[in-house]
Amino acid sequence: MSQPSPATPQAEIIQLRSRHFFSVPLSLSRFQRRWFLTFPRTYGLPDPDSQRIVCLLNSPDFSATDQHAHRHFWLNPSCRSQRYNPSDSTTKFATLSPLHLLLDSESPVARLTGRIRAERSNDPHDGGKQIACYEVEVMAPNEGLLRQCYYCLSWEGRGAAKTRFSSSGSSDVYWCSSCQEAGWVQSAIRRLRVQDILPWSDVDECPKDNLYSPNKLISTA
Numbered sequence: 001m002s003q004p005s006p007a008t009p010q011a012e013i014i015q016l017r018s019r020h021f022f023s024v025p026l027s028l029s030r031f032q033r034r035w036f037l038t039f040p041r042t043y044g045l046p047d048p049d050s051q052r053i054v055c056l057l058n059s060p061d062f063s064a065t066d067q068h069a070h071r072h073f074w075l076n077p078s079c080r081s082q083r084y085n086p087s088d089s090t091t092k093f094a095t096l097s098p099l100h101l102l103l104d105s106e107s108p109v110a111r112l113t114g115r116i117r118a119e120r121s122n123d124p125h126d127g128g129k130q131i132a133c134y135e136v137e138v139m140a141p142n143e144g145l146l147r148q149c150y151y152c153l154s155w156e157g158r159g160a161a162k163t164r165f166s167s168s169g170s171s172d173v174y175w176c177s178s179c180q181e182a183g184w185v186q187s188a189i190r191r192l193r194v195q196d197i198l199p200w201s202d203v204d205e206c207p208k209d210n211l212y213s214p215n216k217l218i219s220t221a
């Protein structure tokens with residue numbers, strides 16, 4: 001009788017622990033040229049899929065090659081370090097700096113290349129002035145980035161399951177095991193419902209954070 005073959009070891013999701021964030025683990029996520037600090041776990045939140053993006057770290061740099069952009073980005077320190085609701089005029093910038101959260105991790109996952117350039121500030125109080133942005137090289141492997149399902153917008157690291165999401169075929173697009181089993185037609189319909197695109201959508205009260213369409217939740221104006 002043959003023995004079952006051992007499961008293929010899965011890549012671990014990288015975790016950043018910084019004293020600037022009380023050593024609460026954070027993770028990195030990327031969709032194409034946009035990089036995000038994210039929460040690798042749900043921390044018992046009642047609606048965890050709506051609260052997984054800590055902040056967007058950069059504005060996409062389309063002048064870089066694909067190969068370079070998959071490992072590097074220009075960190076804009078004026079990116080918001082907490083979830084931002086564009087319709088909430090009382091939202092404040094957190095004092096926590098994305099630069100420190102990213103670079104002062106107990107286990108280094110990124111470093112500065114030493115290159116600096118000017119970008120427009122995202123802080124409305126700056127009146128559009130130019131500020132210094134720092135090029136960051138991500139040393140963590142691509143497999144260590146936290147993934148989100150493109151179709152149902154669920155995230156890895158939810159509950160006890162540690163199954164990683166698989167590529168759905170397109171660049172940087174992943175799907176969970178549930179959507180993978182349902183197939184892309186059913187999953188595409190599910191995606192339209194989740195994102196309130198169809199008139200009979202049955203969306204949750206809290207919109208889910210969305211790596212694939214961050215401008216719906218994060219102002220970069």
Ligand SMILES: [Zn+2]
Pocket residue numbers: 149150151152153154175176177178179180
């Ligand atoms: Zn899914």
